[in-house]
Amino acid sequence: MAKNSNEQEIKEEMADVELVIGKILRLGVIVSATIMIIGLVLLIVKGNGGYPHNAFPTDFTNIWAGIAQLKPYAIMMLGIFCLILTPVLRVAVSIYSFYREGDHLYVVITTIVLVILGISFVLGIMR
Known part of the structure; x- marks a missing residue:
């Protein structure tokens, strides 16, 4: 009987985790779209992207500096980063979900995917 209760608790927690995942995806898209719209409005108001020759910032230092100066292209790049x-x-949330389910194979696979994403991110910055 205790095992059945524990399985039910895990199923309920997994349903909660799935709801959290859905909320993360929705919120991420809403935040990204809002930031992009703010950048687009600034682009329309200012008439340019804030950089010479329609260049745009490609590293975090330039993006943050551009955001501080309200440069439309920098704000839009922040929206893309959020997306x-x-x-x-x-x-990352899926790793936790698979761990709670006791699915160790998928924990390993998803962790490898997260590491690959991290490595590609770091290599992209170093480029």
Whole structure:
């Protein structure tokens, strides 16, 4: 009987985790879209992206500096970064979900995916 109760608790927790994952994805898209719209409005108001020759910032230092100066392209790049970060957060939450389910194979696989995403992110910054 105790085992059945524990299984029911895990199923309920997994349902909660799935709801959290859905909320993360929705919130990530909403936040990204809002940031992109703010950047687009600034682009329309200012008439340019804030950088010479329609260049755009490609590293965090330039993006943060551009955001501080309200440069439209920098704000839009932040929106893109948030959109890229959304599924990465989903992968991280999935690791927890698989761990709670006791599915160790998927914990390992999903962790490998998260490590690959992290490595590609670091290599992209170093480029």
